[in-house]
Amino acid sequence: MRLFSKLLVANRGEIAVRVARTCRVMGQPTVAIYSEADRDALHVRECDEAELVGPAEAARSYLDVGAIIDAARRSGADAVHPGYGFLSEDAGFAAAVADAGLTFVGPPAAVHARMGDKRGARRIMAAAGVAVVPGYDGDDQSEERLAAEGERIGWPVMIKPSRGGGGKGMRVVGGPSEFEAALQASRREARSAFGDESVILERFVERPRHVEVQVLADAAGAAVHLLERECSIQRRHQKVIEETPSPALTESLRRELCAAALAAARTAGYLNAGTVEFLLDAEGRFYFLEMNTRLQVEHPITEAVTGFDLVRLQLEIAAGRELSFEQSDVVGRGHALECRIYAEDPHAGDLPSAGRVLAFSAPRGPGIRCDEGVATGSDVPVHYDPLVAKLVTWGSDRNELLERTDDALRRTVVLGVATNLPRLRSIVEHAAFRSGEIHTGFIDEHLRELPRPAPPGAALVAAALAALEGLRGGATSSGGAGAPPDPWSERTGWRLGAERPR
Numbered sequence: 001m002r003l004f005s006k007l008l009v010a011n012r013g014e015i016a017v018r019v020a021r022t023c024r025v026m027g028q029p030t031v032a033i034y035s036e037a038d039r040d041a042l043h044v045r046e047c048d049e050a051e052l053v054g055p056a057e058a059a060r061s062y063l064d065v066g067a068i069i070d071a072a073r074r075s076g077a078d079a080v081h082p083g084y085g086f087l088s089e090d091a092g093f094a095a096a097v098a099d100a101g102l103t104f105v106g107p108p109a110a111v112h113a114r115m116g117d118k119r120g121a122r123r124i125m126a127a128a129g130v131a132v133v134p135g136y137d138g139d140d141q142s143e144e145r146l147a148a149e150g151e152r153i154g155w156p157v158m159i160k161p162s163r164g165g166g167g168k169g170m171r172v173v174g175g176p177s178e179f180e181a182a183l184q185a186s187r188r189e190a191r192s193a194f195g196d197e198s199v200i201l202e203r204f205v206e207r208p209r210h211v212e213v214q215v216l217a218d219a220a221g222a223a224v225h226l227l228e229r230e231c232s233i234q235r236r237h238q239k240v241i242e243e244t245p246s247p248a249l250t251e252s253l254r255r256e257l258c259a260a261a262l263a264a265a266r267t268a269g270y271l272n273a274g275t276v277e278f279l280l281d282a283e284g285r286f287y288f289l290e291m292n293t294r295l296q297v298e299h300p301i302t303e304a305v306t307g308f309d310l311v312r313l314q315l316e317i318a319a320g321r322e323l324s325f326e327q328s329d330v331v332g333r334g335h336a337l338e339c340r341i342y343a344e345d346p347h348a349g350d351l352p353s354a355g356r357v358l359a360f361s362a363p364r365g366p367g368i369r370c371d372e373g374v375a376t377g378s379d380v381p382v383h384y385d386p387l388v389a390k391l392v393t394w395g396s397d398r399n400e401l402l403e404r405t406d407d408a409l410r411r412t413v414v415l416g417v418a419t420n421l422p423r424l425r426s427i428v429e430h431a432a433f434r435s436g437e438i439h440t441g442f443i444d445e446h447l448r449e450l451p452r453p454a455p456p457g458a459a460l461v462a463a464a465l466a467a468l469e470g471l472r473g474g475a476t477s478s479g480g481a482g483a484p485p486d487p488w489s490e491r492t493g494w495r496l497g498a499e500r501p502r
Contacts, residue, residue, distance in 0.1 A: 002027045004079040004103065008072045009033070009047060010043040010093075011083030012062060014373030016043035016391060017080050022311040035061035035066060037381040042374055051075055056206030062086045065093050069100050079103040081311075085385060088294040089116055089165070105318040107271045107293050115268050115291040119162045119200050125288040128267035130260050133279060133287040134204035137162075145178050149201050156204040159183060161197075165239020168193045172204055174461035205287070205438040207440070209280040211246050212236065212292075213261035214302045216313060217270045220322045225258045226302050226310075227332045231272055231277075232438045233427060235350065240443070241421075241427060242298040244305055244335040247398070247436030247442045248280060264291060271319050273299075273310055275405070297340065297390070300371060304336035304394045312369065313438070335401040336394045339409065339428070343386040345418035352386040360389075363408045367394040367401075370412075380417050388414065391424075402434060426450040438449040 007023055008014045008031040016032060020043065020203060023030045032047035037056035045051045051071035054061030061067065063086055074082060082088035082105070091112035097104040107110075115121050119137040126132050135157075136149035150157045150173065159182055161169035165289045167187040171182040187197040210231045217223040230246035231239045249257065261276035268291065275296050277289040299310045308330075317323070345353045357378045362370035372389040373382065393408055395401030409425045427433055430446060443450065 006077040007079045008077035009081050010068050014371045015083040017046045018371050020046040031077050081105040084294050112293050118358035131287045133202040137200045153203050158202045158204045159186045160200050163196045164194035205279050211280050212275045212277040215265040218317050218323045222323045224327045232440050234440050235443050244301045273314050298338050301338045302391045305332040336397045337397045339391045339424045341389040342420045343380045343388050343417040344420050353418035354382040355417045361413040363411035366410050368403050447482050
């Protein structure tokens, strides 16, 4: 199944590990890139080769287009998989890869440019008959015009940067007195993050659900959807827990939503894997939100219910192959859920928690998968996104799914850095979540009911200290004055019950 001479994975962490593991099954050689902070990272070990691309700062390594292209040339790679984040939705990067004579595993630069601009994407979708949130996407970006449009739309209004994603620069404005300060803050953040301060305005939909549809399209013009994912559990506009199927959709609404997603993909001239995102209001009306022109973090739950390997399909499409199945072949079986495990400190406002992972242990068992980006001894640098792993569970129905998820979360061990594991457990155990009564403000609404973890007990502290000593080499009989003997670290032929060698 080898499709390219070598595939360079232009990313890090769990997604780079994820891509490498599918490639290993296919016999497809891989090349990792790494910064100086990631010399010993798990993704470097999982790939067949590795190329240094710069110092720890992302702007000088994982975001350095020239350094990545040079790494591909040095290694002899003829294809590049961008993963997600970093340069994955950058039209300039896709163009640079193509200009270098390499295959970009994703849509071409023109599609990135077309759908990466939220103003342009809204116009394209509206012209195709796909409903969009009432708002303003015009070229007049003066403060006066935007304020007037806010009045026309009706408060509250959402200010959104025209480019980028991840919730950066988004502001909810409750009335005209708040508008000027919110607009300036949104523009500053958008300019810093995306180099473009233009914005769109949208009516703020109260208590919406965030539902997205996975699509695939090949160069021959065939396009299919792989059902939907519910992504409403969010913190600061970042997804935390995703599941499929969505508890909110009837079969007729599912068909309508997926048909709209395919219409969006065809209108955009889409190629490869992508996701069409929608807001779903309390009355069951859905509105186009945006299109992500890449593989999504939450793609494993789609794989769990459909049986398709999305990374493999991405590679096949990029190599010029046509889709080997039709829409009628896509059948969802059971329910799946993904919990994103972040190195974040719940005692410090969920700020990233950098440091060394003293112990990492993922649960095993039926219906459990863990896509990890770290291992015992890995470092979580301060420079990058703090996602360390994704716990994916499957059940024949939602009740079995939640049972397995709760059990798997209890058996997941991450020592050395603070994580959001306790919060994930409290969400999954919450009565409103179990009944499917969720929306994008769920965490903020129930935050007081989602207890922060208690300080670690003596047993946990002892386990962490033991793990730390193990990473440092431990105390041995030659470890210095007063150090207790450690027979397990000896290499002298010692055996239990035998006389100690002299």
